[in-house]
Every structure is written in C-alpha cells, then in structure tokens.
Amino acid sequence: MRIVAILKNNEHPEYGEVSIPLPIKTTEYGRSMDLLSSLGIGDALRKDCQVAEFTRAYPTLRCLEGCKVNIDELDYLAKRLDGFDAVEITQFQAMADKLKLTDMKDLINLTFSCQQATVIADFSDLESVGRAQYMNTHGGCASAEELDNLDGEETAILLIEDNEGTITRYGVVYDNGMQLSQLYDGKNLPCYHHENDCISVGLTSRLEPRDTKNITWVYLPTSNCQIERAMKRAGITDPGDLSLRMGDSLFPVEIDVALDFQCEDIYALNELAKAVDKLSNDDRMKLGVVVGTARPENANQICRLAENLDLFEFAPGAHTPAEYGKFMIQQSGYFNYDPALDEFYDYERYGRQHMDSGTGMFTDRGYIAYIGTESLEELMGENQEQMQGVMDMQ
Template identity: 45%
Template sequence: MSYVIQAVLSNPRRPECDQITIPFPIPVDQYDKTVEMLQAIDLGFSVNRDCTVDEVNSRYSVLNTLVGTLVNIDQLDYLAKRLDGFCAGEVSQFQAMAHKLGLSEIKDFINLTYCCQQTTVITDFSDLEQIGKDHTMTLNGGAMPIDQYQAVNGKEAALQLINGGRGVITPYGVAYDNGMKLEPVYNGHQFPVYPYDSLFMVLEITPKRGLAEGKNPEYLYLPTAEHQIERTLLRVGITSPHDAQIRIDCNELPEKVDEALDIEYLSGDDLPALNRMCQAIEPLKKADMEKLNAVVLFAEAGDMMAVRQLAENLDLFDFVPGLQTPEEYGRHMIRESGHFDYDENLEGFYDYRRYGEQQLRQEGGQFNECGYVVYQGTMPLEELMMEDPAEKHQREQGLQMGGLAQ
C-alpha cells in the first residue's frame, strides 16, 4: 500500500460532479495537480472544509467514521503524514482510543495523534511481564533509564492494571486511557509544525498585522508545491504575500548558499523565488551540494535567482574539492585526473606548480575555501545567473493579478 489513507471525495454543493479519489499523503510533485483536479469539480479553491468523504480505504479502519463528514484535503494530508510515522504500538493506541472516544471529526483525529501515546492498549494477554513493563514505560512518557526499566515487576504491574477494571474492549485491543485528555493541539485551522518530507527550510508564517484571537502561526516546508504556498498563507488569514511576516524556524541550506543570501530578512514576496531555489537544490547529491557551495563562491551569487540558476546548471562547472594552490592542481591533473599516463619513475621531472599555473591561465579557474572551480559554459556567467525573460514576464503578470483567492 503506497498510501496511508485513500479517500473518495465529492462536492456536496455539486452532486452532479464526478467523485475524485486521492491517496494521502499527497507527494509534493503531485500536490498542484491534485488541487487542480479538485478545482475541476469546484473544490480546492478554499481552505475551508469543502469536500464530502464518500469512502475511506486505509489500514486505519477506524477512520471509516469520517465517511459522510466534511473535510479539507490539507486536513487529510496532515493526518496521513502524522499517521505515516507511527509504529505498530502507536497504530493500536490510535485506533483503540479513537474507537473508545467515538471520534468522527477530522480535527479530533489529528489531535489524537498527539496524545494517543499516553495510553495503554493490550492486544495480546499471553506475556504479562512484557505488558507490565510496556505500561510502566508508557506512564513514564515512553522513556526510562535501562536499570529502572529492568527493575520493573512487569507481571505485578500488568495485573494491577487489568484488575483495576478501567479497560475498555475495542476491536483494536483493550484500551486504558491512563488519564489521557484530547487537547486541541490543532485548532481546526492552522496546523502545528510537523516536518515530513526531506526539506531545506521550515518557515513560520504570521500576518504582519498580528495573529487574530484564537489563531496560531502556520508553517511552510520548502521545497513545496506552489499551491501549498497559497493555501498556507490563506489558513492564517493572509490574502497577499506582501502581508506575510516570515520567521525562519529551521534552515538546512548549503552553508555557502546561506551565507550568500540575506535570508534573515525574508518577506512574503520572496517565497516563490525561495521555493524555486530550494526545488533546484533538492535533487543534488552530497557531492553536488559541496560543488554548489564552491560555485556560489566562485560566481559571487547574491540572490536566490542566481543560486537557483547555478544549481540547475551545475554541470557547466568543473570542481576539484580541497585544492588550494596551483601546485596541488597540477599534481591532481597529472596524477589523478586521468588525462595523462603518470609514471612514478619520472616523479622528479614533473613541475606540478608550473603546469598548474598554466592551466589556471587557460581555464580562468579560481581557488576558494571549498577547492578549485572552473566555468566551462559559453554564455557569460552574469547572463547565466539572470532570470529567464519568459519566466520573468509570467511572474510579473501573476503579481499584477493581485492577491490569493479565499
């Protein structure tokens, strides 16, 4: 099963429209397409609960109580991401407690993912010692010093729990709530921070005018889909990117990229360019990340568009990490590059420094703290780092159209 939840959704206001089946979590590269599919049946334009759940297919069978309720696709997506990280024990805890509490609202299911770990669910009574130890571990927040854990009389703890008479039989095991309370971590509008996919940045989003009463910040995880940016802003009441206040919660950009950009003072207007830059960097392997650091220094990139273009055209640069002098470069070329048949018997006759200096003059390369970099492209480097004219026109047209749709 490649999904956590698969939901069949429909438009309650347009019953004549076809249903749409969506797997969750939605992959980032499928998110925009999914939103546009929903928009084709007059859904997905709003961040309100506008979709009726007609059917649910999931290993979490307790979620079938969502059928007939209204949800927003981002709520289903967030719930699926939360559940995707659950171990077998948490799966039992979530399902048993959801059944015990009789949950049917998406908001409550999301909030349960934050507290079901406080409960004890027994699915097999054959090993009382282990049941008691697991229960004691749960009561201690899921962590104990190993010596204290080993000292627990598991059988005694299990019998005390079972004989206490507070267990509730569910299809998913016997549930003991241990005093758990379903707290509103998720307020039904703004999602609590929860990084899921591989990412470079987590941004906290609030309106410049300040949060309204009862509202929480929203979080944007870059790189992301374009529609996700719009919908994240809307969830916190921002209809124009210019009105967004940005705080960096997590920054995993390559070191020299981070140093080259003044990202401590981001504005909402920077979000599209920042996201596209992160999208360009994301596919790079570790060695290419190191190369990008060197190329950014070499090109003296000073804005997000320049970094993005360098990341997308990294194959136009040659990079040898760690080299700092012409002699080191000459030695690398003669002995390690494969361009020459090196003969160790002639070692004393090689003039590495002179050859390295000659290559530097021919190539126009540069040493920096990362190593040696050469640009092999035919277009002037300054032009390479500029925005594509067609893309610039499209972006300007988009800005002229104004804010975001509610």
C-alpha cells in the first residue's frame, strides 16, 4: 500500500504544502526532493518535514500527524510496511498501539520485531490461532510434520489462559516476550531491498574501522541525487573520504569477482548497474561470460562491455564445434533452419569453419566470440599495453 503524506514547512506555512506518495519510487525521487526543497525542507539529516496529514495511511501512522519527521526515515518506514503482508500489518499496528509508540526510530525498529507477537481478532477459530502462535514463537516457520502434530486449539487456550493480552483496536495482542529491535540506531538505516535493485553498496568513511556498523546503504541503479544524500547521511563531505563495501548483488558472479570495492567509484558502479538493469536474464548470463573472458579491471570497463554486448556471439551450452555449429544454424537467427533437413546439416564442419574465421573460445557456459573490429582494450576504453587472460584469439 502506498501512503500519501501531506508535508509542509512549519517555520514557513506560507510556502504551502506538498503531497508525497510513499514509498518514493526511484524514478520519482529527484522530483520529490525538488518539491520538498521548494518549501525549504527535505534535508537528508534533519527532521524538518511537518506531517500536516496523511490522506492515505495505516491508522497507526496517524500518530505522526503534526510531528516533524525526516523524509528518508519516513520513506524507509513506508518501504518496510509496503513489504508486509496483512498479518504483519496487524502485528505492527497492534504492537505499536500496545507500546504507544510515536517515535520514528521505534516505529522502524518495530518492523523488525513485531512478527513475534500474536494478535487474536477472531476467537471462534482457536485452531488457526494456535497455529499462528506456534509459528510466531518459532521464527515464523514450521515443518508440515510439526503442524500436523500440533494441537492448535490447546496451544491457543494455553496462550489465552497463561498470558495477559492487551486489547487494541486491531485485536487482543500477546507480545510473547518480544523485545523491541535496536537494528536502527537513529542514523544508519538497516539494509533493506524494496525495489528490484541490482546491488546494494555500503558507504562509510575511510576513518571508520573495517567492522564498523556505521554504514549507509544505497541501492543501485539509482539517481545521483540519492547517492549524494546517502553520502551526506553518512557524514561524508569529501568524496576522497568515501569507502565502499559490497552488499547483496544480482550481478553475474563474474562481475562480483572483477569489482574491487576498495578502488571503485560509486558513480561508475551506478552507471554499471543502470546498464545491467536493462539486460534480459539471457543477456546478463552472456555478460558474465564476456566479463570472465575479457577480464575487465573496473566498473567503467564492465559497463562498456555491457553496452556493446551485440559485438559478442554467445552459444550457451556449446562445448564442442558440433554443438556450436548446431546452435548457430538452429538458434542464432542467421539461417532459416528446416527441421525436415536436419540430417543433411554438417554441424561440426560449419562450427569449425565459423570458429576458424572468427575469434572466440569455449567456456564452462558455452562458446563466446568477439566480432568487433577494434581491440578489446579499445572497446573498453583503455590503452593498456596488454591484458592478461584476454581471450585466446590465436
């Protein structure tokens, strides 16, 4: 569910108000920040956005109306709630009501722990209540055998008789000993994937120790605006003071291996993520093979390869000249293949001829060939004297 917040500058109400849908989509982020900036609010660190009202929100969030909030914290909370199912939303709202939470830090931390609570809105189905209670107190999962052997009704009765529930607007809630999470320290928002990003990158100061928990996460591809705000949130004013670390990645593994985060530039990584994000799953696999054979040394070089994938022919699964020839004739689209004439095709002969006239090599994923006219060094925008491990073109 997208929340709609009406925000204003409490110091200058004459500036008017803006309506911001939350979570803020990556494609809308820059425009949203511009709207807030026009009112003199939306700072990356300060709580300067006053919530005039929510025109669409979960009832629990009404407690924030009239309060000043930080837009990135509010957006993060909205992202967390957007990933919840109906049961989790009920758990969140009931526990927030029970604990009377109104602080943004506490509300964010509650999203990481509310799943331990049990909320009973219907006492007529104690079997379901008991199953839910068992799941909530066992990390949210249970085997089919465990559930088959569970007396759900008895479990529910024990819960009701042995524990003191709290009546809320969302049902009777039992916290099951839940302790409010402290994952969010008020500054560094925990890593959380909301949209289908390619990679998460942690930003820290080079002065921080390697095991620091002071990490600000950005999710690529994104806008330069978000990167700049993340740097500000991390307290980094000098780009030379920026240290990167790799988080979760959906890049082909060959790219992950090739990247050296101690040397990479965050903006180059963002351009690479934009290039990879446009590729189909098949082309991402092809890019992985290209990277594994061309051995690029940084994100800029990999990005150039991603942008020029059409200069590479790839036959997935081909490990012999015959398999390569069969792929080229049947699947490459270069020929009008006729299955009725299959026995007359000499796949191995064609495969060898094509290999002799081109430049390529077999890999564990198939045959890859470079068909460009310039050298790989020139293609990747580098003027190196040599590249170790480049395809054996001889």
